[in-house]
Amino acid sequence: MSRRPRTVSARVRILGAILAVACVGLAIVGSVTFLVQRERVLAEIDDRLTSQIASLNTVAGTDTDSAGTTTEGAPTATDNLDVDDYTTVVEYLRVAVARLVPGRNEGSVGILDGQARYRPGTLSGFDISQDQALIDRVVAETTASGTAVRGTAVTEQGSLRYIAVPVTMAGDPQQGVYLRAVDLDAELAPVTFSIVTYGIAAGVVLVAIGIVGWFVAGRLLSPLRRLRDTADSITLTELGARLPTQGNDDITDLTRTVNSMLDRLEGSVDTQRQLLDDVRHELKTPITIVRGHLELMDPGDAVDVQATREIGIAELDRMTRLVDDIDLLAAVEGDQFSMSDVEVEALTDRVSELVSVIPGHEWSVRQTGSARVTGDEDRLLQAWLQLADNAAKYTPDGSPIEIGSTIDAGEAQLWVRDHGPGIPPAARHRIFRRFDRAQGKRSIGGSGLGLAIVDAITKAHGGRCSVGDTEGGGATFTIHVPIGAPTALPAPVRAGDVVLQREAAG
Numbered sequence: 001m002s003r004r005p006r007t008v009s010a011r012v013r014i015l016g017a018i019l020a021v022a023c024v025g026l027a028i029v030g031s032v033t034f035l036v037q038r039e040r041v042l043a044e045i046d047d048r049l050t051s052q053i054a055s056l057n058t059v060a061g062t063d064t065d066s067a068g069t070t071t072e073g074a075p076t077a078t079d080n081l082d083v084d085d086y087t088t089v090v091e092y093l094r095v096a097v098a099r100l101v102p103g104r105n106e107g108s109v110g111i112l113d114g115q116a117r118y119r120p121g122t123l124s125g126f127d128i129s130q131d132q133a134l135i136d137r138v139v140a141e142t143t144a145s146g147t148a149v150r151g152t153a154v155t156e157q158g159s160l161r162y163i164a165v166p167v168t169m170a171g172d173p174q175q176g177v178y179l180r181a182v183d184l185d186a187e188l189a190p191v192t193f194s195i196v197t198y199g200i201a202a203g204v205v206l207v208a209i210g211i212v213g214w215f216v217a218g219r220l221l222s223p224l225r226r227l228r229d230t231a232d233s234i235t236l237t238e239l240g241a242r243l244p245t246q247g248n249d250d251i252t253d254l255t256r257t258v259n260s261m262l263d264r265l266e267g268s269v270d271t272q273r274q275l276l277d278d279v280r281h282e283l284k285t286p287i288t289i290v291r292g293h294l295e296l297m298d299p300g301d302a303v304d305v306q307a308t309r310e311i312g313i314a315e316l317d318r319m320t321r322l323v324d325d326i327d328l329l330a331a332v333e334g335d336q337f338s339m340s341d342v343e344v345e346a347l348t349d350r351v352s353e354l355v356s357v358i359p360g361h362e363w364s365v366r367q368t369g370s371a372r373v374t375g376d377e378d379r380l381l382q383a384w385l386q387l388a389d390n391a392a393k394y395t396p397d398g399s400p401i402e403i404g405s406t407i408d409a410g411e412a413q414l415w416v417r418d419h420g421p422g423i424p425p426a427a428r429h430r431i432f433r434r435f436d437r438a439q440g441k442r443s444i445g446g447s448g449l450g451l452a453i454v455d456a457i458t459k460a461h462g463g464r465c466s467v468g469d470t471e472g473g474g475a476t477f478t479i480h481v482p483i484g485a486p487t488a489l490p491a492p493v494r495a496g497d498v499v500l501q502r503e504a505a506g
Contacts, residue, residue: 165179
């Protein structure tokens with residue numbers, strides 16, 4: 001099946017998410033840093049401008065306290081200035097402008113009656129005496145408020161942060177203003193340069209993150225691409241593809257899990273194929289027999305017709321038993337067992353009662369164990385009786401058959417001992433397979449699934465089946481069930497259901 005084209009791959013989406021988060025994070029850090037530095041510079045500028053009030057008082061020979069307020073009785077250069085040493089505003093402004101030399105990125109001017117009158121003789125900063133628009137603005141602000149004002153103005157020289165201090169003298173009608181301004185653009189230039197540098201560095205970091213992230217995302221996603229390619233290559237005829245496992249991370253654990261799943265899937269498919277082959281082989285024989293007798297039957301001979309009819313019914317009965325056993329095996333393999341505590345002694349007594357009615361043999365209980373196992377009592381009883389029925393079929397009439405239970409090495413052993421031909425050691429590993437037995441042929445009326453059913457029930461209880469020799473000749477079949485909770489096993493494939501469904505469909 002062809003894959004639908006994707007507009008954006010998972011690799012690009014992962015890398016985009018990483019870059020988006022990194023970009024937002026860097027932008028937030030840069031913005032916060034810029035704002036903090038900018039506010040710090042503006043606070044420093046405001047402190048410098050505010051200090052001009054105290055500086056003016058110092059120039060005038062007055063004293064101010066730490067809050068910038070004049071002590072009682074002292075003259076002031078701000079509101080209602082009244083200085084004994086200076087009788088005119090002109091004289092005061094001249095001294096103030098001359099002594100308070102502006103620093104770098106600063107400018108000052110003494111304004112008298114709305115016109116720039118004095119400027120510093122040493123221009124270490126910049127000249128604002130020619131900016132009449134700024135002068136008019138601060139004169140209007142100080143006249144309106146009557147106190148020192150602070151503000152920001154955008155001029156031809158750039159953005160200026162200023163403070164304007166009104167100067168008045170008793171008996172002098174002239175109005176003076178001391179103006180000090182700071183070039184904001186120049187003061188903020190280091191901050192601007194640092195944020196530009198940060199932006200360039202952040203861009204380089206994003207590019208580095210993108211390059212590294214592209215290769216890392218590709219490496220992380222490569223096992224998933226191999227998983228996709230491996231899954232595409234698997235078909236019903238080719239199930240051997242596996243993923244290479246390297247490392248010890250989450251992706252490697254996923255790879256091992258997928259490989260384990262593929263192993264189970266391949267085993268299940270092989271089991272289904274084997275079952276289909278066996279069923280086809282088993283059904284072919286009775287069909288061939290019935291067809292052959294029907295072709296050779298003489299319709300005019302009543303005896304021949306009756307004999308052919310009996311043969312056909314017998315073969316159909318055998319086919320019916322085969323289908324019933326397949327259905328039973330599928331039910332055992334796929335059933336959810338009802339687990340509870342099972343007393344081995346009571347189970348042994350129950351089996352003894354049921355097998356006693358099987359004709360042709362002398363049944364006896366040789367040993368009874370006393371323990372408690374966790375299991376489905378009905379299923380365990382079914383498996384044990386199946387072993388007894390199997391022993392009755394393969395043991396000569398009149399020979400004794402013993403049953404019993406023992407407790408050994410933390411497990412309960414449920415066994416059936418016959419005195420028949422026994423099981424060759426070379427064949428013991430395969431007798432619990434479907435449609436298999438030691439002598440290579442079926443007993444009359446048997447389907448070859450009895451021991452497979454026993455094995456399925458035993459494994460569902462976390463146990464195993466074994467075959468040994470009986471003293472004096474014969475075979476001993478044993479079901480080993482662990483005492484306590486059985487080990488959880490993966491759910492087997494209900495291969496019988498597949499066969500029945502295909503037969504119904506056909």
